[in-house]
Amino acid sequence: MQPDPTELNQRFPEPSLTFDKGEGGLTRCQVHNQWAQAEFYLQGAHLTRYQKHHSLPLLWLSHQAVYALNHPIRGGLPICWPWFNQHASGNPAFPQHGFARTHQWSLRAVLETDNGTEIFLGFTSTPATQRWLPGEFDARYRISVGPTLSVEFSVTNTGEHSLNEIGCALHTYFSISQINEVIVTGLEGLDYLDQLDGLKKNQRGALKFNQETDRIYLQTQPRAIQIKDTGNRQKLDIQSQGSHSTVIWNPWKHKSTVMPDFPDQGYQTMICIETANAFEDTRTIEPGATHSISQTIQSFEL
Ligand code: TA6
Numbered sequence: 411m412q413p414d415p416t417e418l419n420q421r422f423p424e425p426s427l428t429f430d431k432g433e434g435g436l437t438r439c440q441v442h443n444q445w446a447q448a449e450f451y452l453q454g455a456h457l458t459r460y461q462k463h464h465s466l467p468l469l470w471l472s473h474q475a476v477y478a479l480n481h482p483i484r485g486g487l488p489i490c491w492p493w494f495n496q497h498a499s500g501n502p503a504f505p506q507h508g509f510a511r512t513h514q515w516s517l518r519a520v521l522e523t524d525n526g527t528e529i530f531l532g533f534t535s536t537p538a539t540q541r542w543l544p545g546e547f548d549a550r551y552r553i554s555v556g557p558t559l560s561v562e563f564s565v566t567n568t569g570e571h572s573l574n575e576i577g578c579a580l581h582t583y584f585s586i587s588q589i590n591e592v593i594v595t596g597l598e599g600l601d602y603l604d605q606l607d608g609l610k611k612n613q614r615g616a617l618k619f620n621q622e623t624d625r626i627y628l629q630t631q632p633r634a635i636q637i638k639d640t641g642n643r644q645k646l647d648i649q650s651q652g653s654h655s656t657v658i659w660n661p662w663k664h665k666s667t668v669m670p671d672f673p674d675q676g677y678q679t680m681i682c683i684e685t686a687n688a689f690e691d692t693r694t695i696e697p698g699a700t701h702s703i704s705q706t707i708q709s710f711e712l
Pocket residue numbers: 482495506507581605624657658659682684
């Protein structure tokens with residue numbers, strides 16, 4: 411059952427927000443304010459679009475994405491939680507990247523500020539989530555749509571037992587001009603886990619893309635990471651908080667062809683830079699404690 415857009419438009423009459431039935435009949439919110447336009451689905455609190463006025467779209471979204479109940483949307487900014495990649499048990503019944511990105515979130519509040527529209531979403535643990543993650547929690551997500559895009563994901567342990575080895579990734583798909591026109595800086599000298607062969611390696615110089623790339627960079631905070639895109643003369647500055655690991659992914663040619671919701675040539679116009687708690691950076695949240703992770707993205711003319 412999807413939330414009713416009419417009821418949401420009545421509960422949240424802010425002129426910058428409009429709710430409707432989006433792709434696949436999923437309830438969608440479109441945001442339009444003086445700085446930018448954006449769009450998110452309540453399923454997964456999944457941000458699918460952000461575009462500053464007179465600028466290029468920031469996020470890449472697959473035109474082959476599947477919009478259906480309990481199916482992750484390919485592209486935008488999915489929230490991977492409470493584990494990254496496969497569940498530690500290896501049990502295939504546990505969804506890849508956790509359950510937050512397909513869960514039905516609620517819109518809790520909207521705040522118009524001098525720096526943009528702040529949208530507060532959330533969901534709490536249920537008997538169904540206990541199957542995946544034993545324990546009680548309150549999950550909250552703030553999307554700030556202004557001259558910059560900022561998202562913050564927080565989890566409070568409302569139970570009596572610690573939530574152990576919690577993994578997470580703000581799995582942001584960035585739209586780029588052309589993969590061979592892009593370099594990523596800010597990773598120089600860092601160790602990374604190469605997910606393609608399981609080996610730890612070290613980043614020499616700026617990161618360029620000429621093959622499948624699937625890496626977890628370690629000790630990445632408090633650095634800023636930049637995407638320099640000479641093809642569209644744009645630099646994106648990505649700041650993270652609450653994260654010491656950053657995932658970089660481009661599926662390249664072959665993997666693009668084996669994902670049905672990913673265009674065969676899609677690898678040429680996207681890269682994922684994910685603010686994460688992955689690999690050795692998973693977190694334990696003690697009873698009553700809160701862990702927050704955030705990503706703030708600014709775009710500049712090159
Ligand atoms: O972002 C890195 C990664 O773990 C890749 O290995 C790839 O699986 C990607 O996430 C996408 O995962 P998804 O489950 O959304 O297809």
